[in-house]
Amino acid sequence: MVIDAKTKLYGLLAHPCQHSMSPLMHNTAFAHHQLNSTYLAFDVLPENIEAALAGMRAMGVAGVNLSMPLKTAVLPYLDDIEPAAKLIGAVNTIKNDHGRLTGYNTDGLGLLQALAPEFEPKGAQIAILGAGGAAKSVAVHCALAGVKKITIFNRHIGPGSRADALQQLLATGTEAEVEVYALDNTAQLKQTLGQVALLVNATNLGMGTYEGQSPLPTPAVFSKDIIVFDMIYAPRETALLKSARAAGLTRVHNGIGMLIQQGAAAFKIWTGEEMPISLVKEKLELN
Numbered sequence: 349m350v351i352d353a354k355t356k357l358y359g360l361l362a363h364p365c366q367h368s369m370s371p372l373m374h375n376t377a378f379a380h381h382q383l384n385s386t387y388l389a390f391d392v393l394p395e396n397i398e399a400a401l402a403g404m405r406a407m408g409v410a411g412v413n414l415s416m417p418l419k420t421a422v423l424p425y426l427d428d429i430e431p432a433a434k435l436i437g438a439v440n441t442i443k444n445d446h447g448r449l450t451g452y453n454t455d456g457l458g459l460l461q462a463l464a465p466e467f468e469p470k471g472a473q474i475a476i477l478g479a480g481g482a483a484k485s486v487a488v489h490c491a492l493a494g495v496k497k498i499t500i501f502n503r504h505i506g507p508g509s510r511a512d513a514l515q516q517l518l519a520t521g522t523e524a525e526v527e528v529y530a531l532d533n534t535a536q537l538k539q540t541l542g543q544v545a546l547l548v549n550a551t552n553l554g555m556g557t558y559e560g561q562s563p564l565p566t567p568a569v570f571s572k573d574i575i576v577f578d579m580i581y582a583p584r585e586t587a588l589l590k591s592a593r594a595a596g597l598t599r600v601h602n603g604i605g606m607l608i609q610q611g612a613a614a615f616k617i618w619t620g621e622e623m624p625i626s627l628v629k630e631k632l633e634l635n
Contacts, residue, residue, distance in 0.1 A: 349379060349386075356385040357407070358618065361400055361422075362415035365389040369632055370413055373611045373623075376631050380624045385410070394421045401425045404444060411443045411618040413611075416481055419453075426451045435521045436488050438481055441614040452617055455482060456489025458610025459548070459577065466599060467546055467575055470494035474546040477501050477531065477563045479511035482579055483550035487514060491522035498524050499540050501531045501563075503551075534565050542571045549578040554586030562587035570595050579603040604632065 360370045366389070374387035392400045394417050401422065404412065414422060419438035423429065426442065428450040433439045439451030460469060472495050476483050479502040487498055498518065502511035511528045518526045529536045531551075541547060547570075553563040562568070568591050570576070576592040581603035592600045612623035 349382070349384065351386060352384070354384055356383075356410045358385060358387045358411045359409065360387070360389045360413045360415070361392040361397070361418055362389065362413075363391055363393050363418070365391045365415075368415075369607065369635070370611060372631055372635060373608065373628050374615060376628050377612075377615050377621070377623045380627060381619070381621050383619060383621070385619075392418065394418060397421045398425050401442075401449065404442075405447050405449065409444060411441070411614070413614055414440055414442070419481065422451065425449070432456070432488060432492060435517070436481075436485050438485065440485075440610065441617060443617055452614070453485055453489075454610040454613035454617075455485035455606075456487070457613045458606040458608075459486050459579070460489060460493055461609035461613070462601065462605030463546070463575065463577065471496050472545045473497040473499070473543060474548065475499045475501065475540050475544045476548045476550055477553075478550035479509070479514045479528075480550065483548075484514055484517070486548055486550060486579075487518060487524075487526075488522065491518055491524035495524055498526050499544065500526065500528045501533070501537060501540075502528065503531050505530050531563060537564065538569050541569060541574060544571075544574060546575045546577065549576075549580065549586075549588050552580075554578060554588055555580045555582060559583060560587055562591060564588060564591065566591060568592075568595065570597055572596070575599040575601070577601045577603075577606075579606060581607055604629070608632070 371387050378385045427448045430452050433453035436453050441452040443450050505511045515526045515528045551563050553561045578586050578588050615623040
């Protein structure tokens with residue numbers, strides 16, 4: 349595709365942004381659909397987000413994705429926020445409709461799409477490790493999709509903790525039953541992992557400086573039918589996933605599918621087109 353005066357501009361607002369796979373994902377999808385559009389990454393500090401959105405409006409940037417902490421910092425400067433994103437209190441996607449900016453949150457949708465049709469949320473029980481922004485998006489979207497019970501394990505619990513805030517949010521904004529326990533409560537972990545259909549790791553244990561660490565005690569005890577989903581995609585196989593495979597589980601997933609599917613949801617919001625999932629996955633696996 350040749351960039352010309354009619355090319356639509358999309359992008360990522362993040363700090364830092366150099367590591368992002370989003371430009372490769374979206375530019376692959378644009379090329380596949382022969383859309384005259386391009387996607388760039390912009391390093392934006394939180395204190396500059398208001399100016400960045402003013403520039404987005406002024407220059408007609410068609411849409412952007414955002415990473416933390418911009419997902420929350422951007423909220424006061426949007427014209428509309430879709431209901432799930434409003435409940436979550438964070439957006440990762442913005443669409444510019446003739447200067448009117450609408451925020452969406454596709455993170456939790458990405459997980460549900462990555463697991464479809466393997467996981468049926470309606471009436472299910474799930475466990476989430478962690479209570480930060482990623483956990484909140486997954487919990488809210490799962491609850492809105494009909495998950496019956498969500499058990500949250502977090503390092504810090506009790507009044508003032510993120511786990512307590514998430515429990516209150518889900519209790520008031522959804523119909524899901526919610527329980528919260530400390531991550532080091534091994535007896536409760538063992539009991540819960542024998543009951544739930546899905547375990548989601550939304551902590552950073554397993555990546556970066558925590559690579560090789562697992563959020564679960566070793567050896568972890570899983571039910572034979574549980575799906576284990578680690579939102580981490582670098583490394584592709586975390587200590588948690590290795591322990592799940594060692595326990596004989598076959599429905600074990602890293603975060604690459606969620607990464608692609610949350611991007612696909614944003615792509616659909618912007619263009620009305622479906623992202624070519626297989627092609628994008630092939631490109632990401634080569635990089």
